[in-house]
Amino acid sequence: MNNKTILLTGGGTAGHVSLNQALIPELKNLGFHVEYIGSKEGIENELIRESFPSVPYHAISSGKLRRYFSTKNFSDPFRVGAGLVQALTIIRKTKPVAIFSKGGFVSVPVVMAGRMMSIPVIIHESDVTPGLANKLALPFADHIFTVFKETLAHVPNDKSTCTGSVIRNELMEGTAEKGREISSFSNKLPVLMVMGGSQGSAMINSAIHNNLEQLLKQFNIIHLCGKGNHVAELDIHENYRQFEYVTHELPHLLHMTDFVVSRAGSNSIFEFLALKKPMLLVPLSIQKSRGDQILNANLFKKQGFAKVVEEEELSAERFMKELSQLQSDKDQLIETMTQAEAPITAAEMAKLVATFTK
Template sequence: MKQKSIILTGGGTAGHVSLNQAIIPELLAQNYDVHYIGSKDGIEKELIGETFPEIPYHEIASGKLRRYFSLKNFSDPFRVMAGVGQAFSIIRKVKPTIIFSKGGFVSVPVVMAAKMANVPVVVHESDVTPGLANKIALPFASHVFTVFKETMQHLPSDKTTCTGSIIRQQLFEGDKERALRLCGFVPTKKVLLVMGGSLGSVVLNDALRENLNQLLPMFNIVHLCGKGNIDESLQNIEGYCQFEYVTEELSDLLFLSDLVVSRAGSNSIFEFLALRKPMLLIPLSAAKSRGDQILNANLFKKQGFAHVLEEEMLTKTTFMKSIEALIKDEEEIIDRMLDAEQPKTPKEMVTLITQYEK
């Protein structure tokens, strides 16, 4: 029997890649010929290349979709159209039975080209409200899967299904001892993990570092600070370990951690929930985003899985008070997490996706 092919796309941030990373092993186990379409310089190239070097990675041009004025708004449509042509050529060569899009700017040319090539497209939306790229992709999609039930009110009911979260199996295979060795920690204190997303967060970094003297007597601290954000003056402080970004080590660090401070990207917060990690969420402000993280965070707060500190209210003092409040509620939050709906497995997600293949 001829081997089936599938093309995955999505990029711009780690959140637009992590689900693809989760389902690739299952697709390979089912003998699919897996290809990935991404941008030349996006984080998706690094993440897919490091984890799955055997998978063909195809680069295309893409333009950023901006909600504000920029001269690049006049040139980027031409980049998108160039990307459509490149994606169409790749699709004609690979001949996939289906294309799965996780969103992000690079996915737009791919889903448009898929429609031209008459290849079904399944789209995944992980935030409460659809992102701009997925809104553009919607007319070209055969079906849309969502993480939040609340998202369905923004999408056509006849081609939308809520799956809940999908968590990669590797996340549950973390090793505390390996993480202790990596960080050089002595296991006598609880561990606080602070992360600002794949690109880092200056405001989170500053709030944490301003409170190190108060936090270190209570915690060993793992700090994922973003590329270029290592503070060399703090490198040799006992109990404080900085990383720009981690990939394979993340599951170990999560297993080691007791509490998490993070932005509120959907993929990350569902991973914390799956591992029963009480979290303080500091969502990206509406001034810096479309407000999706604020909605994500507030839904988790409503369900009792997280505390939320708005970025506009973030100071040295409010950060410390929020950590103290999280410590106080830690056990109650874990109890509520134990009753949460279990995430889908990658195998279940692959079955949902491939039912739409041609």
């Protein structure tokens, strides 16, 4: 293959980066040279440079595409325009055989530049309905891959395929034994993992803190609280572990987990499903998002994979009630998840991407 180049793009949140992280080694195994286009300040800059220091990272200007009024709405189009020019320059230099986009604001100028340069563009959409960035990018795509079958109603049918979820290899390679080493719990209480997304969730964190005394009687708690949300005085509890963010440790911690409380990002909930972890989902409200997590969570609830509580209803008392119900329904949830359609591997996804190269 002579090390033909594939450009990956996507960023803004960890969910827009994690699939790309899983694909990079698999694309390399297929003989491709991989380079990445991301923003200068987004989380993708840190994640890609840290995980793959040998992968060339190209930082471009990226404007945020807002659905609400902001004075930055007047300046950000110029940043998107600058990003387009920068992406065109990178494409001319790297001569990729394809561009794979996971979405996020930074991906829009890259996808547009790819179409302008007649480079095959492949988009991946994880949520039930496409985000604003992917909506803008769809007309420039040669093919769209989706996780949910329901998404096919929102994208062009003649160039779309539902693959189901893609699970990274590291997730299945985690071990509960290693998780116990990391957490060093001294008792055998069931393990509750609490996740609020890469930035954390003030509302979920508050529900945990307000019920902590009662929760610690029932669980060992692994709390992924988000950057800057670590509460030092709570470290005195022997069965409570706080992490602002974890990367390589997460598969091990998940394998030792009995119950999960989480936001409802697509990547995360499908990982819980793959590991058969009973989950209580607290999706981002419509006031804070476009409602994609609500759709994700309600589909999982409808299929019997999860319990759901809306953010607006998440009082300390309601949280404990829902968590108790999650415990009661544990066996039924696991049985239903066992019957779910198997995910595809990152290696299989990489092969699908390769079919669209020039």
